[in-house]
Amino acid sequence: MLAAPALAALAALAALAALAATPGDEAPLAPSTETVAPDGPSAAASAPRAETRRVILAVEDRGEPLSGAGGSPRGDYRRMAGYAGSARASALSEALARDYHLHEEAAWTIAPLNLRCMLFTLTGDDDVGALLTRVRRDARVKLAQPLNEFETLAGGPQGGEAATRPGATGGPSIDPGTASASAAAATSPGTTPGTPGTPGAPYNDPYFGLQKGFQQMSAAALQQISVGARVKVAVIDTGVDARHPDLSGQVARQRDYVSGGGALVEGVPERHGTEVMGLIAARANNRQGIVGLAPGAVITSYRACWTESRAERPGPGTARCNSFTLAQALGAAIADGADVINLSLGGPSDPLLTRLARHAQSRGAVLVAAAPPERLGKGFPSEVPGALVVASAGDAAEADADGWLVAPGRAVLTTVPNGGYDMDTGSSLAAANVTGVVALLRAADPVADAPRLRRALLGSMSATGGINACAAARMLGVSGLRCDGEAAATAAR
Template identity: 35%
Template sequence: MKAIRLATLLVLIALGMGCANQTDYSRLGDSGAAQEHRLLVTFVDRSINRDLPGNSQDAYRVRGSYGNSSWSEHIAQKLAERYRLQLIAQWPVTELGVNCVVYEVPESLVVNRVIETLRKDKDVGSVQLMQGFRVLAEQVDKQAIYSDPYLPLQSAFNSLSIGEWHKKTTGHGVRIALIDTGVDLNHPDLKGQINYTENMAPEPGDHNLADKHGTAVAGVLSAKPNNGIGIAGIAPEADVMAFRACWPDQPNSLAARCNSFTLALALNQAIRMNSQIINLSLSGPEDPLLKMLIDKALSKGIIVIAAVPGKNQAGGFPADIPGVLAVGQGGETDSNEIVAPGRDILTTVPHEAYDFMSGSSFATPHVAGMAALLLQLRPNWQVADIKQQLHHPETMLGVLQNAPVH
């Protein structure tokens, strides 16, 4: 595979955040036997969202600290001592009113028995295993190097007649939460296109080599048009918030993984920051905590869009949650999915480059972008209205024709 480069400059991207209880994000990326011994435990913390002077739970700051109350820290530590668990991390999930704690079960204990015992504890609200999730992407090997501009090579952009849509709507002001790996903010087609970033995943040595999948998804969604270089995004004037909740299998790898905890943190923030659309180009096993958060988002009218795994890929969650817009590139098993372009998609990758990508990971931001275009034209539309249009694209032309020029 040979990427299309604009320059040879390597840029280091620094995405960081603090936590009042000093969560060690590097430990959240453990895999194998260690991951199988990780538990997520929640309990109600009534100090969350209370309007009290100096309440650290409400002291949200951009890239700032998210404090646990002293009471919740005490309960978390007490549970660790009571059941001989190692406390790895904890975080207030403000949208659910609970504190979420990651524990590691020692090898000397049987995990299922620990779970059963914890569920009987009066201090515990819920217990589950830490789940793993995967982004849904396939890299396509393309040898040809193309000249600038690359818009004629964007078959999906052209087949969807996005140029016509941009005459009346660009997704201006629509808030989209992109939950993925990070985004290369210095890519020339993405500079100034990402309104907010936050990191919940283990820190890599080089963000440029860690953020391939998220950068590619962001390019489909929001690459800057009419700048004389590269490609154009579906909704280039949307307010995109990039939450880094996934990390690559290895440096410069398109394949990436996430877990229950990092995704929960990202979903909580996406809801808290009043996202209108959440893009999840990933899939994995059914997860109780994540389902509660996605149900919370849906109850607030947030459009949640998730990728459908292919026939030979495991998982199906969260695309199978009722109310979530499930997106595939065609040929997936769910007949109710929205089919969008996901094959040979030219998009942005780190190191100021472009490459072709395939997978429902890249069909999903096409749908998120189209949803943003529709929401700008019809701000009062609900999830059902957007879903109806996306399932019947022949009717979308009427929406466009009847809309005023912005």
């Protein structure tokens, strides 16, 4: 974990935020004997792709839904006596496997969409494209697509914690003799740590002074009246280090769809998910680290992505996900009644995931999506109609053209595993910032839907291009606010 002196030096070296990574965590394993997750990718590539020789097919299944099941594993509903339609759907699956020379690896139901989805491996001579062309003409099949791959969109190291240790290989050597610089950086001039509601810098968290993005968004002003209480936020990402001192007690539940089949877990401490969670949920006024944007929100972590080791794929460390893991996580988030769903990832168009996302929106959820880099192009989730797509401040040219939101995403200080803090860069972090602000806004105005939130946030964007949380709340009609400029003017008088 970085000590205070190290943080000041790291702030001075923000341009070096993208540091070398150490080998990462495991690729996906088998969640259970009945629902088998596909192996992690092994071939080198720089962009998401369809996993070779795996497809997802779906058939209609109008059986009685399981209680609270948005996406339930096959084993659950097959044990349910009298689950109407399951026998027919199972028979259809077996017939498709036989007719098209496929091997079923996993199956699960999405009750709200009346679908039984199957993950198949090709065993015949067809390639994926030729098979899908034939299968899409089959009236029994309601959806047919490749098993697509996605990646998280942060630029720093993802696999290990080298960046959290002063002098680690591949990172800047932090001079431990900079305590005075750290003390100056950790407190804004002319402010005294206090309680939320105090104008200025109302926090006793020692690294608040380094949270420039938090301050640029005027989040403290909105936290005068809202901390996101009772708003349900779903973070669909890698695992999260819920034992981090700044996240202790902040993560309501964690489910693992990579190696746990959706089981509740104490946590899989991976970097990207921990970074995103810290920006949204880090505890305020605990004399520890940083301040989260919505520390009062009810946040659930759905692990649908896994960290790749550098040995598996050359290039920057990153985390990967696929249609299979993301579909199950999205289904669970819908079933849990998520109000806001954070998707700090990107990849190709995906019909199944888009249908799930649209269903979540129809139930009132706000989708927040990271803007894809140019090399990826538009796909899921950025192309989902109505999603709040967020670019990083400084990358605003395309955002202006597409009507995307812009939020701080460069050299952003946040939490990393093992009790550490580090800076990272990317639209993943910009999206997390918007998710935190949206949680604040929905707590302050529970009837604010995605179109109203989008208009308010777009209208709040300053000349520098970033969203302003307090101004957005004003546009929604939230009263009782003293935005930053007004607080400063009052203090001057």
